[in-house]
Amino acid sequence: MQIRRETIPFPIKERFRLLHISDVHFSRRTKHEKNTRVMQEILDACQECGSVDAICVTGDLVSRHCSEESIADALRLMEKLRKFAPVLYSLGNHEGDWELKALHGLLRNLQEYGITVLDNASTELSGIRFTGVTLPQTVYKNPKGHYWDLEPVTPAMLCSCIGEKGDAPTVLLAHTPLGLDAYAQWGAQAVLSGHVHGGIVRVGKIGLLSPERRFLPLYTKGLYTEGGCTMNVSAGIGKFRLNNPAEVVMIDLSP
Numbered sequence: 001m002q003i004r005r006e007t008i009p010f011p012i013k014e015r016f017r018l019l020h021i022s023d024v025h026f027s028r029r030t031k032h033e034k035n036t037r038v039m040q041e042i043l044d045a046c047q048e049c050g051s052v053d054a055i056c057v058t059g060d061l062v063s064r065h066c067s068e069e070s071i072a073d074a075l076r077l078m079e080k081l082r083k084f085a086p087v088l089y090s091l092g093n094h095e096g097d098w099e100l101k102a103l104h105g106l107l108r109n110l111q112e113y114g115i116t117v118l119d120n121a122s123t124e125l126s127g128i129r130f131t132g133v134t135l136p137q138t139v140y141k142n143p144k145g146h147y148w149d150l151e152p153v154t155p156a157m158l159c160s161c162i163g164e165k166g167d168a169p170t171v172l173l174a175h176t177p178l179g180l181d182a183y184a185q186w187g188a189q190a191v192l193s194g195h196v197h198g199g200i201v202r203v204g205k206i207g208l209l210s211p212e213r214r215f216l217p218l219y220t221k222g223l224y225t226e227g228g229c230t231m232n233v234s235a236g237i238g239k240f241r242l243n244n245p246a247e248v249v250m251i252d253l254s255p
Contacts (some may be wrong), residue, residue, distance in 0.1 A: 001041040001237075002245040003048060006223055008190050008230045010253035011169045016126055018054045019046060019085070020249040022175075022194025023092070024077070025238025026070040027063035035073035038237065038246075043080055045248040052085045052250070054125055058132075058194050058234065059092020059175035062106070071106065079113045086125060090118045090132030090173035092195065093140040093211075118173055120161045128253070129168040131188075133161050139176060140212075147212045153179025158186045171253070177219035177233045184229035190253065191231035196220050198235025198244040207235075207244070 010016070021042065026035050046055070062074050081087050089110060095103060107117050116123050118132025138151040151157075153176070165187035172183055177193035199207010199220035207220030221235040221244075237246040 001045045002247040003045050004247050004249045006232055006249060007252045007254050008232065010189055012128065012253060012255055014255065016128060016253040017052045018056055018251050018253070019049060019052050020056050020058065020192050020232060020234050020251055021237070022058040022234040023060040023197060023236030023238055024074065025060055025063050026066060026074045028065045028067040028070065030070055032069050032073060035070060039073065039077045042077065042237065042248060046081065046084050049250045055081050055085050055087045056173055056192050057087065057089045058173050058192050059090055060094045060194065062094065064094045064097035075109055075113060078110060078115050082114050086116065088116045088118055088123065088130050088132065088173065090175065091134045092175040093137065096134065096137050124168065129166070129170045130173065131162055131170055132173040133158060135161065135176065150212065153182045155182050155185045158182055177231055180219065180224060180226050180231050183231065184226040188229050191229060193231055194234045194236050196233065197239050197241060200240065200244065201242040202244040
């Protein structure tokens, strides 16, 4: 497990350190033994990072097709992360494909473990507002389940989901990075995203593919800026990858 270290300028008086984890993708195909190994690698990376102020998990903790065993492993991982720092969790497109009853059960279990679920909701830590946006599934697939003619992320869509930004300095947890322009226009000073899995296959610093079956996606891994907004895209942890190590990102929000 790779630890990537980044600094994002942010309108605060004292440094705030967070860990960004995305796209763990425990599923019906990942057996307990593999889940346990991945879990330990994540925990070891957290231990190596030392003291942090928050851990942000930006969706696809579990896949749309997930066994009961993998769900239990995912909950166990989140429970263990909670021992390091407050854990904030926003939803990805895979959780969005779950039946509502099952999804509500998952979110309820996470809350029972002390996880702050940001499903179109906000919380505040050290004067920073953390807002998690759950975007419509039409951002990820069209109504027929295909990957073309997707609905773009817009400021109006964000306002419909999470309202106006307000005055507090804000970190937006948004699973897909493809809405950076809209996130910046909405007013987020920092964005945490994943979804693209680092481009799945990387050649040097270039990611080749996106989950939307697009070549050379615009955002794959690292920091991207738009106006006064800086977005970190995590390469994630699960799923097939080539020349593309799984990662936990340690980010200093720096005055």
